[in-house]
Amino acid sequence: MLLLSRNVEPLGQRRYWPIYEAAEEAGLPIGVHAFGFGGNPITASGWPSYYIEEMVGHSQCQQTALASIVLEGVFERHPKLKMAMIEAGFGWAPSLSWRLDKCWQRLRSEVPHVKRPPSEYIRDHVYWTTQPMEDPERRDHLLDVIDWVGWDKLLFATDYPHWDYDDPSRVLPAGVSDANREAFYLDNALKLYGLA
Amino acid sequence: MTRHVIATVNELPPGTRKFLTIGERPIAVFNIKGEFFGLLNRCPHQGAALCEGPLIGLAQSSDPGEIEYTKLGEIIRCPWHGWEFDIRTGQSYCDPKRFRAKAYPVNVEPGASVVKGPYVAETIAVSVESDYVVVDL
Numbered sequence: 001m002l003l004l005s006r007n008v009e010p011l012g013q014r015r016y017w018p019i020y021e022a023a024e025e026a027g028l029p030i031g032v033h034a035f036g037f038g039g040n041p042i043t044a045s046g047w048p049s050y051y052i053e054e055m056v057g058h059s060q061c062q063q064t065a066l067a068s069i070v071l072e073g074v075f076e077r078h079p080k081l082k083m084a085m086i087e088a089g090f091g092w093a094p095s096l097s098w099r100l101d102k103c104w105q106r107l108r109s110e111v112p113h114v115k116r117p118p119s120e121y122i123r124d125h126v127y128w129t130t131q132p133m134e135d136p137e138r139r140d141h142l143l144d145v146i147d148w149v150g151w152d153k154l155l156f157a158t159d160y161p162h163w164d165y166d167d168p169s170r171v172l173p174a175g176v177s178d179a180n181r182e183a184f185y186l187d188n189a190l191k192l193y194g195l196a
Numbered sequence: 197m198t199r200h201v202i203a204t205v206n207e208l209p210p211g212t213r214k215f216l217t218i219g220e221r222p223i224a225v226f227n228i229k230g231e232f233f234g235l236l237n238r239c240p241h242q243g244a245a246l247c248e249g250p251l252i253g254l255a256q257s258s259d260p261g262e263i264e265y266t267k268l269g270e271i272i273r274c275p276w277h278g279w280e281f282d283i284r285t286g287q288s289y290c291d292p293k294r295f296r297a298k299a300y301p302v303n304v305e306p307g308a309s310v311v312k313g314p315y316v317a318e319t320i321a322v323s324v325e326s327d328y329v330v331v332d333l
Contacts, residue, residue, distance in 0.1 A: 047255060
């Protein structure tokens with residue numbers, strides 16, 4: 001089931017709960033894809049000036065969606081629900097999770113329905129598609145992030161024929177094991193979409 | 197053209213909308229800051245219940261950093277694919293020439309003239325004391 005990251009309200013809120021219930025019951029994963037428009041400006045300070053701000057901003061908008069989903073207890077209530085974060089990057093996954101965990105430790109009385117550390121929900125339920133692939137100067141930094149996210153949770157995506165598509169032959173640094181490459185290019189997607 | 201009385205003005209305060217069927221047409225009537233508008237509740241794109249979408253504004257920009265957000269609450273955004281239509285005319289913003297939502301004129305009539313007719317008011321009891329929301333089909 002496809003949702004977008006920018007909506008009328010943050011994606012974890014009550015009006016969207018019937019969708020998560022239905023998806024879990026049907027055994028379908030939810031994809032949260034960048035873009036969409038709910039009438040809200042695309043940043044928390046209003047409308048930005050440049051298209052590039054929208055492009056980098058997708059990760060911000062996706063973070064809003066994911067934080068809302070975790071903190072409104074969507075994963076707690078739907079243990080079998082799987083979700084894919086699509087086209088908004090994944091480099092921010094560790095830092096958002098660290099911040100969520102730290103805040104949760106001090107503020108968890110406000111969200112008693114969040115029974116486990118947020119990072120656990122994210123690790124258990126969330127898959128990530130790669131396009132646009134993170135491209136740091138030091139490729140080992142990228143591998144560190146993927147280690148955190150999990151080689152079993154990352155799905156290659158190309159977004160061809162968009163102008164910023166990723167070439168499958170260039171997207172991974174050298175030194176990735178055959179098993180991880182198989183998972184990255186094929187097995188994780190087969191598993192997520194129930195085709196295995 | 198028939199004129200249909202669909203509510204008293206008090207039943208449809210500003211910021212609210214009423215869904216109804218006239219003949220076989222699903223229609224929604226909106227009160228936007230005291231003005232009334234009617235739209236066919238069927239998106240010209242793929243037939244979604246257009247009128248269940250949020251009312252948003254129109255964002256336009258002539259230059260980077262110059263943003264105008266106008267027509268607040270006057271743009272209806274279809275819940276299915278986000279297409280935006282002007283509530284006053286049904287005009288779409290994605291392709292004004294090819295796509296338009298069907299708009300119906302809606303006016304307020306005083307009870308005195310409504311009582312006289314000719315109006316179709318099957319379910320509303322009309323009296324001279326109230327004002328009525330009237331849709332022209």
